[in-house]
Amino acid sequence: MPCVKTRASAPGKIILFGEHAVVSGTPAIGSAVGLRARVTVEDLPGRLEIALRDMGLTVTGFSVGPNGEVISLGSSEEAARAARYVAGVVRELDARDIRVIVESEIPVASGLGSSAAIVVAALAAVSSHMGLDLSVNQVAAQAHGIEKMVQQGLGSPMDTALSAFGGYQMVCGGASPLELPAIEMVVGCTSRPHDTRSEVARVQELRSAYPEVIGPIFQAVGEITRRAIPCIRDGSLMELGTLMNMNQGLLESIGAGTRELSELIYAARGAGGALGAKLTGAGGGGCMIALPEPGRQRDVLIALAQSRGSGFPVKTGAEGLIVETGIR
Amino acid sequence: MPCVKTRASAPGKIILFGEHAVVSGTPAIGSAVGLRARVTVEDLPGRLEIALRDMGLTVTGFSVGPNGEVISLGSSEEAARAARYVAGVVRELDARDIRVIVESEIPVASGLGSSAAIVVAALAAVSSHMGLDLSVNQVAAQAHGIEKMVQQGLGSPMDTALSAFGGYQMVCGGASPLELPAIEMVVGCTSRPHDTRSEVARVQELRSAYPEVIGPIFQAVGEITRRAIPCIRDGSLMELGTLMNMNQGLLESIGAGTRELSELIYAARGAGGALGAKLTGAGGGGCMIALPEPGRQRDVLIALAQSRGSGFPVKTGAEGLIVETGIR
Numbered sequence: 001m002p003c004v005k006t007r008a009s010a011p012g013k014i015i016l017f018g019e020h021a022v023v024s025g026t027p028a029i030g031s032a033v034g035l036r037a038r039v040t041v042e043d044l045p046g047r048l049e050i051a052l053r054d055m056g057l058t059v060t061g062f063s064v065g066p067n068g069e070v071i072s073l074g075s076s077e078e079a080a081r082a083a084r085y086v087a088g089v090v091r092e093l094d095a096r097d098i099r100v101i102v103e104s105e106i107p108v109a110s111g112l113g114s115s116a117a118i119v120v121a122a123l124a125a126v127s128s129h130m131g132l133d134l135s136v137n138q139v140a141a142q143a144h145g146i147e148k149m150v151q152q153g154l155g156s157p158m159d160t161a162l163s164a165f166g167g168y169q170m171v172c173g174g175a176s177p178l179e180l181p182a183i184e185m186v187v188g189c190t191s192r193p194h195d196t197r198s199e200v201a202r203v204q205e206l207r208s209a210y211p212e213v214i215g216p217i218f219q220a221v222g223e224i225t226r227r228a229i230p231c232i233r234d235g236s237l238m239e240l241g242t243l244m245n246m247n248q249g250l251l252e253s254i255g256a257g258t259r260e261l262s263e264l265i266y267a268a269r270g271a272g273g274a275l276g277a278k279l280t281g282a283g284g285g286g287c288m289i290a291l292p293e294p295g296r297q298r299d300v301l302i303a304l305a306q307s308r309g310s311g312f313p314v315k316t317g318a319e320g321l322i323v324e325t326g327i328r
Numbered sequence: 329m330p331c332v333k334t335r336a337s338a339p340g341k342i343i344l345f346g347e348h349a350v351v352s353g354t355p356a357i358g359s360a361v362g363l364r365a366r367v368t369v370e371d372l373p374g375r376l377e378i379a380l381r382d383m384g385l386t387v388t389g390f391s392v393g394p395n396g397e398v399i400s401l402g403s404s405e406e407a408a409r410a411a412r413y414v415a416g417v418v419r420e421l422d423a424r425d426i427r428v429i430v431e432s433e434i435p436v437a438s439g440l441g442s443s444a445a446i447v448v449a450a451l452a453a454v455s456s457h458m459g460l461d462l463s464v465n466q467v468a469a470q471a472h473g474i475e476k477m478v479q480q481g482l483g484s485p486m487d488t489a490l491s492a493f494g495g496y497q498m499v500c501g502g503a504s505p506l507e508l509p510a511i512e513m514v515v516g517c518t519s520r521p522h523d524t525r526s527e528v529a530r531v532q533e534l535r536s537a538y539p540e541v542i543g544p545i546f547q548a549v550g551e552i553t554r555r556a557i558p559c560i561r562d563g564s565l566m567e568l569g570t571l572m573n574m575n576q577g578l579l580e581s582i583g584a585g586t587r588e589l590s591e592l593i594y595a596a597r598g599a600g601g602a603l604g605a606k607l608t609g610a611g612g613g614g615c616m617i618a619l620p621e622p623g624r625q626r627d628v629l630i631a632l633a634q635s636r637g638s639g640f641p642v643k644t645g646a647e648g649l650i651v652e653t654g655i656r
Contacts, residue, residue, distance in 0.1 A: 206570075210551075210555070210574070212551045212555075213548045213551045213552055213555070213574060214548075215548075216544035216545070216547040216548040216551070217544070217545070217548050217578070219544040220541050220542075220543075220544040220545050220548075220581070223538075223540045223541045223544070224541055227538070227541070242534075245581075245583065246538070246541060246581045246582070246583075247581075248580065248581070249577050249578060249579070249580030249581025249582065249583075249585070250545070250577060250578070250581045251577070252576065252577030252580045252581070253548070253573075253574045253575075253576070253577025253578045253580070253581065254574070254577065255573060255574075255577075257577070258594075259594035259595075259598055262590045262594060263591075266586075266587035266590060267587075270587055
């Protein structure tokens with residue numbers, strides 16, 4: 001009997017401008033990028049299994065127990081975390097008799113929306129395979145709920161919105177799409193994972209201790225975000241780079257920088273010839289983004305490699321959720 | 329005949345908080361530090377000579393011509409620049425028949441007030457040697473005038489005030505003394521000279537282009553400066569370090585940082601265990617300052633050396649101008 005499969009993929013994301021300040025109500029801009037999580041679902045009568053590939057993880061199997069608990073078949077902590085997101089999807093849909101295979105190009109625990117992309121792709125693939133017909137809006141909303149549940153209350157609506165819809169999103173309270181053209185960028189990752197929850201808490205403490213300092217800093221971040229939108233629209237890359245560099249300093253001022261991030265940022269701006277570079281996401285580890293001169297992505301990648309960073313060429317405004325059904 | 333000498337010394341300075349923003353009227357704090365320029369004047373009938381020692385310069389002689397011009401006896405550009413300040417003093421006082429020997433521990437072109445310290449010490453030593461009785465106030469005012477003349481209109485009143493009076497100075501419009509206790513710090517210098525004039529011009533251009541971004545940034549810098557004063561007074565070093573780190577990020581945001589400065593700053597904070605670190609002065613090169621944990625200056629110096637920086641242990645609030653007359 002030929003095995004029928006369903007496959008879905010969803011992109012990771014970067015925050016271009018406004019991280020941290022967004023918690024206090026100033027706008028932030030995020031973009032889907034062409035690093036994707038791919039989920040394949042196939043029939044597996046009488047069993048329920050999750051297999052993870054790539055993501056720097058070894059191929060690993062998980063079983064989901066009768067009460068929805070993840071039973072690890074020997075694995076790393078990171079793989080177990082990724083499996084919990086898929087288990088959340090499986091439980092939400094009350095799915096059974098399937099194998100869910102997750103493959104992802106998105107580095108984990110790096111602020112690139114790896115978990116949102118896995119949840120969105122898994123939710124779409126599993127629900128399609130079950131014959132459920134969820135709209136993209138429904139996938140985005142349900143995925144956000146599952147991410148929040150697995151992360152015990154934490155989860156940005158921007159991540160799941162970008163994974164589901166692709167393109168750009170502006171967050172200011174809720175998330176709303178922005179119609180902007182694609183830009184060639186480079187993502188550079190440090191070896192240090194980041195922890196959004198503790199970083200956000202640290203910055204909010206700083207804000208309570210120094211409201212008269214952090215208030216104007218967040219105001220400046222908001223103004224940078226507002227100035228950036230027409231620059232992306234018009235392809236004013238020089239100015240966009242200047243705005244990224246200013247935003248980076250403001251992120252440093254609230255303690256979101258690290259030595260490793262700073263090294264990659266200066267490597268990109270210096271030898272890499274980037275027009276601008278900044279950390280992306282909560283900071284304290286994780287990744288940075290750089291805006292190369294047109295056609296010079298490779299120069300930035302070389303400079304990052306020379307500074308012990310993992311670099312990925314990406315395009316912003318990448319396509320959102322893609323579902324393929326009835327694959328044999 | 330025993331040779332009668334007059335000797336004067338004056339300290340260099342660091343800016344603790346508020347550089348760049350001070351140009352727009354927010355307060356800045358500077359402090360004299362225990363790196364000094366020493367000037368010795370001795371009789372030399374029928375001649376007028378300037379000799380420079382240390383400062384990373386070879387011992388070099390200069391003669392001053394009949395119209396006050398400096399005649400180099402073979403020297404570096406840096407030594408010639410230092411000699412021009414002394415020549416400015418000699419001309420101002422119409423001095424003759426002396427040899428002026430300049431020795432300095434203050435790195436040149438580094439934002440540490442090397443030229444102000446040389447002018448203040450030379451003015452005091454030469455005027456004393458001539459039997460003129462200038463008050464410290466007169467030395468500070470005249471030295472500022474000479475520095476501005478040699479630098480073609482540029483010259484911070486803070487530099488000459490700190491070299492003359494020592495201690496701390498608050499600049500907000502004019503300079504006024506602040507009564508605060510000494511703190512152990514470390515100064516770390518990159519190999520790259522800095523150029524105050526071009527850095528200030530660059531930041532003011534950025535401010536014209538992005539007033540709604542730079543305005544709040546300068547406002548935040550001013551608030552940091554205000555918060556720092558009670559911290560220095562009460563010895564709240566942890567908080568002082570946090571404020572230094574915040575100020576550093578804001579200096580990065582206006583483009584005053586460099587890769588080398590960032591490396592030294594992260595080395596001091598990381599392996600050096602410093603409570604805070606920031607660039608000092610205009611940036612774009614020059615030096616940084618770090619606040620060690622009490623008794624741990626050495627750890628910071630080692631971390632800076634490991635990152636190819638020149639480190640100097642210093643105390644803030646150092647003594648100002650010291651004059652010794654009638655030395656044989």
